[in-house]
Amino acid sequence: MGRILLVGRLAVRDLRRRRAEAALLLLAIMAATTTLTLGLVLRDAAGDPYQSTRAATGGPDVVASTARAAGLPGVTAPAKPAGLAGVAELEELAGAPGVVDHSGPYPVTAAELQASGRTSDVQAVGRDAAPASVDQPELLQGGWVVDGGVVLEAAFARALDVRVGDPVTLDGRSFEVVGVAVTAAMPPYPKASCVFPCMNGAVPDGEPPAGLLRNPGLVWLTQADVRNLAPDPDSLAYVMNLKLADPAGARAFVDANGEDGGAPPMRTWNDILEDATELAGDSQILLLIGAWLLGLLAVASLSVLVGGRMADQTRRVGLLKAVGGTPSLVAAVLLAEYVLVAVVAAAAGLAAGSLTAPLLTESGAGLVGSAGTPSITASTAGSVTAVALAVAALATIVPAVRAARSSTVDALGDSARPPRRVGWLIAISARLPVPLLLALRVAARRPRRAVLAVASIAVTVSGVHVLLVLNAFLADQPLAGGYDDAQVEVLRRALLVVTIMLLSLAAVNAVVITWAAVLDNRHSSALARALGATPREVSTALAAAQVLPALAGAVLGVFPGGYALFAAINAATGGDGDRATLPAPWQLLALVLATVLVVAALTAVPARLGARRPVTETLQAGLA
Amino acid sequence: MNDAADTPVLRARGLRKEHGEGEGLVRAVDEVDLDIGPGETVAVMGPSGCGKSTLLHLLGGLDRPSGGEVWLNGRRIDDIGEKALARLRRTDIGFVFQAFHLMEELTAVENVELPALLAGRSPRAARRRAEELLERVGLAGRTRFLPSALSGGQRQRVAVARALSNEPSIVLADEPTGNLDSAATLDVLQLFEGLHESGQTLVIVTHDARIAATADRMISMRDGAFVDETRLTGGTTGRLGALIGLED
Ligand SMILES: Nc1ncnc2c1ncn2[C@@H]1O[C@H](COP(=O)(O)OP(=O)(O)OP(=O)(O)O)[C@@H](O)[C@H]1O
Ligand SMILES: [Mg+2]
Numbered sequence: 001m002g003r004i005l006l007v008g009r010l011a012v013r014d015l016r017r018r019r020a021e022a023a024l025l026l027l028a029i030m031a032a033t034t035t036l037t038l039g040l041v042l043r044d045a046a047g048d049p050y051q052s053t054r055a056a057t058g059g060p061d062v063v064a065s066t067a068r069a070a071g072l073p074g075v076t077a078p079a080k081p082a083g084l085a086g087v088a089e090l091e092e093l094a095g096a097p098g099v100v101d102h103s104g105p106y107p108v109t110a111a112e113l114q115a116s117g118r119t120s121d122v123q124a125v126g127r128d129a130a131p132a133s134v135d136q137p138e139l140l141q142g143g144w145v146v147d148g149g150v151v152l153e154a155a156f157a158r159a160l161d162v163r164v165g166d167p168v169t170l171d172g173r174s175f176e177v178v179g180v181a182v183t184a185a186m187p188p189y190p191k192a193s194c195v196f197p198c199m200n201g202a203v204p205d206g207e208p209p210a211g212l213l214r215n216p217g218l219v220w221l222t223q224a225d226v227r228n229l230a231p232d233p234d235s236l237a238y239v240m241n242l243k244l245a246d247p248a249g250a251r252a253f254v255d256a257n258g259e260d261g262g263a264p265p266m267r268t269w270n271d272i273l274e275d276a277t278e279l280a281g282d283s284q285i286l287l288l289i290g291a292w293l294l295g296l297l298a299v300a301s302l303s304v305l306v307g308g309r310m311a312d313q314t315r316r317v318g319l320l321k322a323v324g325g326t327p328s329l330v331a332a333v334l335l336a337e338y339v340l341v342a343v344v345a346a347a348a349g350l351a352a353g354s355l356t357a358p359l360l361t362e363s364g365a366g367l368v369g370s371a372g373t374p375s376i377t378a379s380t381a382g383s384v385t386a387v388a389l390a391v392a393a394l395a396t397i398v399p400a401v402r403a404a405r406s407s408t409v410d411a412l413g414d415s416a417r418p419p420r421r422v423g424w425l426i427a428i429s430a431r432l433p434v435p436l437l438l439a440l441r442v443a444a445r446r447p448r449r450a451v452l453a454v455a456s457i458a459v460t461v462s463g464v465h466v467l468l469v470l471n472a473f474l475a476d477q478p479l480a481g482g483y484d485d486a487q488v489e490v491l492r493r494a495l496l497v498v499t500i501m502l503l504s505l506a507a508v509n510a511v512v513i514t515w516a517a518v519l520d521n522r523h524s525s526a527l528a529r530a531l532g533a534t535p536r537e538v539s540t541a542l543a544a545a546q547v548l549p550a551l552a553g554a555v556l557g558v559f560p561g562g563y564a565l566f567a568a569i570n571a572a573t574g575g576d577g578d579r580a581t582l583p584a585p586w587q588l589l590a591l592v593l594a595t596v597l598v599v600a601a602l603t604a605v606p607a608r609l610g611a612r613r614p615v616t617e618t619l620q621a622g623l624a
Numbered sequence: 625m626n627d628a629a630d631t632p633v634l635r636a637r638g639l640r641k642e643h644g645e646g647e648g649l650v651r652a653v654d655e656v657d658l659d660i661g662p663g664e665t666v667a668v669m670g671p672s673g674c675g676k677s678t679l680l681h682l683l684g685g686l687d688r689p690s691g692g693e694v695w696l697n698g699r700r701i702d703d704i705g706e707k708a709l710a711r712l713r714r715t716d717i718g719f720v721f722q723a724f725h726l727m728e729e730l731t732a733v734e735n736v737e738l739p740a741l742l743a744g745r746s747p748r749a750a751r752r753r754a755e756e757l758l759e760r761v762g763l764a765g766r767t768r769f770l771p772s773a774l775s776g777g778q779r780q781r782v783a784v785a786r787a788l789s790n791e792p793s794i795v796l797a798d799e800p801t802g803n804l805d806s807a808a809t810l811d812v813l814q815l816f817e818g819l820h821e822s823g824q825t826l827v828i829v830t831h832d833a834r835i836a837a838t839a840d841r842m843i844s845m846r847d848g849a850f851v852d853e854t855r856l857t858g859g860t861t862g863r864l865g866a867l868i869g870l871e872d
Contacts, residue, residue: 002741002750013729319725322686323739323786324714326707408686412725 003329011336014316021305024512025341026348028301029391031505033349033384034356035294038497040380041357050184050273056138059184060241061250063135064093064266065108065195090240098253103132104240107223109230110196110213115160115168115177121213123195124150124170125239126226135185135241137220142179145222149178155188156217170219171229181220185241187275190215193267195237289569290498293463297456297505301512302391304452306398318411331400338392346388350381356497438541442517443548453513453549454556460506461557461595462565467499468583468591469566507602514546514603535608542607543600550599554592631698632659633793633825634683639692641678641848652678654848655692660794665816665826667836670845676829677798679845683827684717684796685709697793714742718787720797724779726771732782733758733767739789750789757785761815777808784815794825801832813838 015022053059066086090105107126112119127145137144140154142164150170152162157180162168166177186193198213221229230236244253250268257266317330325333354376443450471492583591641653652675660666668676681687683694685701694702696716701709713719718739726735733754740750758767761781771779780800787795797816801809809832817838819826828835836842837856844852 002743002745002747005747006738006741009730009734010727017729316727319727321710322713322719322721322725324710324712324742326710328707329710329742409681412721 007329007332007336010316010333011340014337015340020515021512022341024301024508024515025305025338026345027508028298028305028505028512029342029345029388030348030352031501031508032294032298032391033346033388034352035290035498035501036387037350037353037376037380037384038357040383041353041376050276053138053182054184054269057182057184058132058134058136058243059269060103060135061244061247061269062242062253062266063185063193063239063272064090064242065193065239066090066105066237087238090238093257094240094242096253096257098244098246098249098256099242100245101134101243102240103134103136105238106240107226107230108195108237108239109226109235110216111170111229113160113168113170113217113219115162115166118160120156120160121198121216122156122170122219123192123198123213123216124219124221124226124229126223127220128223132241134243135183137181137183139179139181142177144179144181145220145225146178147222147225148175149221150175151179151181151220152177153186153189153192153218154180154182155190156219159189160217170221173229175221175225183218184269184272185239186218187272189217191275192216192218193272193275195239289466290463290501293459293498294501294505297459297502297509298391301456301505301509302394304449304509304513304516307449307516314406314411317406318408321408322412331396334400335393335396338396339389342388342392343385346385349388350376350384353384436541436544438538439544439548442542442545446517449513449516450545450549453509453546454553456506456509456513457550457553457595457599458557458561460502460509461554461591462561463502463557464499464591465558465562465583465588466566466569467495467502468587469562470495472583507598510546510550510599510602511606514542514606517542517545518606518609539604539607543603546603546607547596547600551592551596554595557595558588558592632695633662633664633697634658634660634827635695636683637693639679639682639694640690641675641682641687642690651675651848653682653689656848656850658683658843658850660825660827662793662825663823664841665820665828665839667839667842668827668829668845669831669833669836669842672831674845675848676845678848680796680798680827680829684719685712686719714739715790716793718789718792718795720780720783720787720795720800722799722802724771724776724783724803726779726782726786728771731768731770732763732774735771735782736785736789738786743790753789754785757788758782760788760818761785762811775808776804777811780804780808780812781815784812784819788819788824794827795819797826797828799829799831801830801835809835 066089087105093099094102109124109126111122111124113122129145131144137151137153139151142151143149145151150168152160157163157177162177164177164179168175168177182188192198192215194213194216196213196216198216227233227236244250247269250270254266254268313334317334320330320333321327636656636658639653639656639658640651643650643652654675656679668679670676678687682689682702685694685696689702692702693700696712701712704712727738730738733751736757737747737750737754740753741747745753755764755767758764761784763778763781763785766774766778771782774782780803784795784797784800787797800816801812804812813835816826816828816835820838826839828839830836839856842854842856843850844854
């Protein structure tokens, strides 16, 4: 009891004594946990609505149709509908081994829908008024099909801004919208499966082949209405929904009843899931890349923070050991401090992540679960907390092991870790003006920290470089990836979130590194001032010591950092880098200059605060 | 008393400590034998660098000897594990350092109760004991102060109170007045005399002849070895005060 109190007290007091450092540590871990939360929530958001839609609608394991796929890239162009001949094939399939239930075949016709001035191609499926056991679309609004009434797929209704009660026309005939529903038998608009020859997404140059549906929406009518709409019975296509004894074996079922043997084309529920969640998948890739970059930055700032405190911690540890603290107690004290920060950072990251997530998922309409805010599952909360704790544990291992190993006497006598001296840097610096001379010496004292500063800026700049490329790509060719405007908007937001996080964490890093340098150099700065350097020269030197690595980092971040990162992303996503426009040279130059200026501005504040401290106070503090 | 005097609180035999190797080898402590009886106050004096601090660290289990043996209350302590040694330091040994070594982020009373909490006492009992001790060292009104708000002498008195927290069998003090001016020195000195009178076993390393004069025994060290040992009749505060002209 007493020992727990002690461990808690030491942790809390130490954090309180260094509020600024604790806050920076918190920010660094929080940026990583927030991004991780977003990534995980998005992963759930991608999978869950489809699963719940599938459960709510008795979703099929395999959808078979009478259409046949052709091999045009980007175009699913079946041969002309097989008419009644195909129906027999479908019915045969319903009796295949492994099929436990089915609905259909249902007739499908292609039509042009007009609603409040907008026109779109649709595939209209004729359904029975009675509910089916397989694929009975779940109504979000209104009722199910009646003669003269049309039910729209939810994402399509949303894109057209059509509601229940609105009048629409199909090939010129009037219908009333009686319902809006979701299904798991087809991906939501604009990713519909092509029962008729159709294409989704980008419009290639030149006229599309005649009769090709473009971004068709899905609507349901009564079977009678579909037959009436069709110009002749032979132009009808048919779809059938199959339920298998083993849903996981859907792929195997399709292979066994092979498409090439003249059997009807089939899609498994996994195929549909992939299409339905493609957008969320793309946003998730962006966030995961972001999380990686942020993770690297967080590690850099943690190393600086933990490293900067090592000397101080060693003294505390020596003291605890001298009054009888065992090695495990000492480790507990060190760990408790970072665990506290990590737990708060995990909670804050989960909160921030779940607040931002709706921005990235809201246009995934067309599935049951996507209407509400994506919620945080226990597994997401668990993973985020675990990662935060792992970071805390990593930050503690080195000092804890050192503490257990170090001689108590040495620890007590320990002044700061003796700075390294890099001889040639000091030799060069002797020929320079005072601030630059001091700056180089500051950097030379802690070469590892200078390397971290360079790395941190390089990571940030290469991230920004890639974001510029992606942004230009989305601006130039919004439909290139098969995205509509709303989806481009979502990807933009994902980019924005990553950019903001990246820049904030980079800013935190710059401040952390400068502050560590200020603390580290306060004694020599005070001495320099005691020997006649002005506070301005000293603070300029400290800021310059950060700006030099920033310049190096910015240049490295553009080349090779940015190019390498972009290539890696293309490799990971199977993307096509040739279509991307690389930033212009002036943009890159501006990026480097802006980085240096921002770092200079950011570091000026702590550097000045550090240089302002009275000389005597600093020199005396060095003695204690 | 007599019975206890037969088993020394602290005993060292052939104690050695070497630093470095080859050309740079330093024998900081060189074949030292020592017995300290219960209630005895021993002063260790000698020029800077003769190995006084090293000896104290070896006796208190803060550092491991290169050779020789150390017994505390009849139990050998130079070969026990790190954990056992830590337990021993918290229950049987009290340290007072020249540089105070208080936890800067803890208040006076929290610093004093630290060893008691480490030893597993209840927070309430630890706090009560800490407050008593602070009153005993004359800091009853300063219990909630952070070390940074205390004078050097006050900090050292907090450190002494902390050393006494678990009623150790022996208190080891390394130049406890080395960082203090003469008024503060007198305060701390009186404190040690009070401890001496109450029967606390004490080893004090010092450069200050006035402090050494209050001990039962004075040992002179040179180059890591004992060169002289004087048995004193024992000083009192009065005599001491007269000696340094600070009596009030
Ligand atoms: N970690 C170490 N490495 C090498 N030599 C050491 C180390 N610690 C102490 N010494 C050497 O051991 C010798 C004894 O040191 P010690 O600190 O015990 O002296 P001291 O008598 O306490 O001196 P002072 O009165 O100045 O405190 C010195 O010569 C010192 O240089
Ligand atoms: Mg010494």
